[in-house]
Amino acid sequence: MRATFAIATPSPTPSFNPDVVTPGVIGFLTILGITVVVVLLIVDMTRRIRRVRYRGEAMERAAASERDEPPAR
Numbered sequence: 001m002r003a004t005f006a007i008a009t010p011s012p013t014p015s016f017n018p019d020v021v022t023p024g025v026i027g028f029l030t031i032l033g034i035t036v037v038v039v040l041l042i043v044d045m046t047r048r049i050r051r052v053r054y055r056g057e058a059m060e061r062a063a064a065s066e067r068d069e070p071p072a073r
Contacts, residue, residue, distance in 0.1 A: 023030075
């Protein structure tokens with residue numbers, strides 16, 4: 001019974017209207033906002049990683065100076 005009903009009902013013909021399908025200004029602004037946020041997060045992450053690395057190097061130099069050894073490079 002179901003198979004007969006599926007065969008009997010015609011499927012609608014797809015109509016393509018590019019004005020309806022495109023994301024428009026809202027989609028563009030959303031993608032732009034996401035891109036700006038991601039770039040800012042990457043810059044902040046790079047800064048934080050660099051800061052941690054510099055702190056580690058400073059701690060190594062301080063420990064080496066306490067032992068009166070030259071710092072490793």
